[in-house]
Amino acid sequence: MTEGLEKVPCPRCGARESSTLFEGRDYLYGIPGVYFVSMCGGCGLMFQNPRPSRERALGLYPPGYGPHAVPVSQPASTAPAPTAPTAPPDSIARRVLNGIPTWKRWCDGVDLVPDFVPEGHLLEIGCASGARLLSLKNRGWRHLRGIEFVPSAAERARAAGFAVDCGPVEDALVRFSGESLDVIIASMVLEHLFDPFGVVQEIAGKLRKGGQFLFSTVVCDSLDAKIYKGYYGGFDLPRHMVFFKKRDIFRMLERDFTNIECFHQNAPIDFVRSSSWRRGGQKGGLFDRLVLSIGDSRTGFLLVLPLAFLGLTCRVSFRCRKRD
Numbered sequence: 121m122t123e124g125l126e127k128v129p130c131p132r133c134g135a136r137e138s139s140t141l142f143e144g145r146d147y148l149y150g151i152p153g154v155y156f157v158s159m160c161g162g163c164g165l166m167f168q169n170p171r172p173s174r175e176r177a178l179g180l181y182p183p184g185y186g187p188h189a190v191p192v193s194q195p196a197s198t199a200p201a202p203t204a205p206t207a208p209p210d211s212i213a214r215r216v217l218n219g220i221p222t223w224k225r226w227c228d229g230v231d232l233v234p235d236f237v238p239e240g241h242l243l244e245i246g247c248a249s250g251a252r253l254l255s256l257k258n259r260g261w262r263h264l265r266g267i268e269f270v271p272s273a274a275e276r277a278r279a280a281g282f283a284v285d286c287g288p289v290e291d292a293l294v295r296f297s298g299e300s301l302d303v304i305i306a307s308m309v310l311e312h313l314f315d316p317f318g319v320v321q322e323i324a325g326k327l328r329k330g331g332q333f334l335f336s337t338v339v340c341d342s343l344d345a346k347i348y349k350g351y352y353g354g355f356d357l358p359r360h361m362v363f364f365k366k367r368d369i370f371r372m373l374e375r376d377f378t379n380i381e382c383f384h385q386n387a388p389i390d391f392v393r394s395s396s397w398r399r400g401g402q403k404g405g406l407f408d409r410l411v412l413s414i415g416d417s418r419t420g421f422l423l424v425l426p427l428a429f430l431g432l433t434c435r436v437s438f439r440c441r442k443r444d
Contacts, residue, residue: 123153124153124172124173124176125153125155125156125170125171125172125173126170126171126172126173127169127170128169128170128171128314130160130162130163130165130167131165131167131314131315131316131317131361131362132160132163132165132317132368133160133162133163133165134162135160135161135162135163137160137161137162138158138159138160138161138167138169139158139159139161140156140157140158141157141158141159141166142156142157142349142350142355143155143156143157143350144156144157144350144351144355144357145357146357146358147351147357147393147397147400148356148393149182149184149185151179151180151182151358153358155168155171155357155358156168156169156170156171157350157355157357157363165362165368166340166362166363166364166365167361167362167363168357168358168360168361168362168363171314171358171361172358174288174314177269177288178269178270180358180359181269181270181359183272185270187246187248187273187307187308226383226429229381229383229437229439230336230383230384230385230386230437231437232252232305232307232334232335232336232437232439233259233334234256234303234305234332234334234439235332236259236260236261237302237303239262239263240261240263240302240303241263241265241300241301241302241303242256242261242263242264242265242301242302242303242304242305243264243265243266243267243296243301243303243304243305243326244256244264244265244266244267244304244305244306244307245266245267245289245293245304245305245306245309245323246267246268246269246289246306246307246308246309246312247266247267247268247273247274247277247282247284248268248270248273248277249273249276249277249280250266250276250277250278250280250282250284252305252307253266253277253280253282254280254282264282264283265282265283265284265285266282266283266284266285267284267285267286267287267289267292267293268284268285268286269286269287269288269289270286271286274286289309289313289319290313290315290318290319290322293319293322293323293326294322296326297326298325298326299325299326299327299328299329299331300326300328301326301327301328301331302327302328302331302332303327303331303332303333303334304323304326304327304331304332304333304334305334305335306323306334306335306336307335307336308336308337308338309335309337310335310337310362310364311337311338311356311360311361311362311363311364312359312360312361313361313362314361316361316362316372317372320372320373320376321376324376324377324442327442328442329442329443329444330441330442330444331441331442332439332440332441333373333377333438333439333440333441333442334437334438334439334440335437335438336385336435336436336437336438337364337369337435337436337438338354338356338360338363338364338434338435338436339354339364339365339366339369339434339436340352340354340355340363340364340365340434341365341366341367342354342432342433342434343427343432343433343434344390344391344394344433344434345434347394347407348394348395348397348398351394351397351398351401351403352394352434353389353390353391353393353394353397353434354390354434354435366382366436369382369436369438373438373440376442376443377440377441377442377443378440378441378442378443379439379440379441380438380439380440381438381439381440382431382436382437382438383436383437383438383439384427384428384429384430384431384432384433384435384436385428385433385435385436385437386421386424386425386427386428386433387424387433387435388415388416388420388421388423388424389415389416390433390434390435391411391415391420391424392411392412392415392416392420395407395408395411395412395415396408396412399412
């Protein structure tokens with residue numbers, strides 16, 4: 121077994137048997153080691169196995185980790201690329217687009233914008249440096265709290281005036297009373313957890329009936345996952361512990377939640393990263409050169425946008441409500 125990794129059972133069904141699908145490295149931050157994408161022999165869930173121990177978890181997030189470095193004065197999105205066109209807020213194009221209900225619903229869906237609840241209590245899990253909390257405050261929310269695993273990021277959010285519990289999600293959630301929250305948001309968090317299934321059940325217990333749960337994650341039944349295989353950026357080894365398919369997420373939610381909606385994000389960065397990693401592994405070709413030449417441009421954004429509306433991109437946002 122690779123040093124520093126431990127063999128674990130399936131986080132969903134508990135089966136001990138799994139098979140390795142891919143081996144990879146930390147192509148993004150260069151944390152040393154070889155890491156493994158495995159599939160459960162019982163239920164078919166894909167997860168990291170063997171995986172880093174809980175004691176090693178904090179070290180997987182270096183000081184330059186992107187979401188934690190977002191200045192609190194910036195908009196709340198923790199994605200490294202915009203999900204919707206960045207026209208000026210008062211531009212004619214933005215006003216026209218926002219006047220189209222389907223378009224605005226998609227923009228609000230991918231950006232995890234909750235329906236406003238006067239005097240509502242909102243918790244963000246994985247609040248990083250507090251950028252999203254600030255955005256929500258500017259939208260009129262008054263009762264805001266956060267949970268953040270990395271101490272340096274939590275301190276920046278606290279310095280911005282927010283109450284933030286620092287530590288593992290599992291430990292922090294138990295401090296909240298049952299059915300005390302109107303909204304819980306988690307942006308790109310669930311895939312980092314050792315037991316996302318148990319955490320989602322805990323989240324359901326903290327929400328009031330009809331309360332909103334909004335979250336984003338990545339799925340491995342996307343077009344880019346099929347193209348890049350072991351170089352797929354959504355694996356983000358060794359930080360991602362579970363690799364969902366969309367049906368895994370619906371199955372995880374269906375017991376406690378209703379009105380489940382899924383929105384695919386438009387993030388060309390996922391193709392750019394994967395192509396650059398594959399090129400670095402001396403396995404790229406013409407397709408990767410093309411992606412790297414246009415991926416960061418508006419052309420790349422416009423080319424990936426139809427894939428998002430067709431449900432083929434890997435970043436997904438979900439919104440749902442706790443069952444009455």
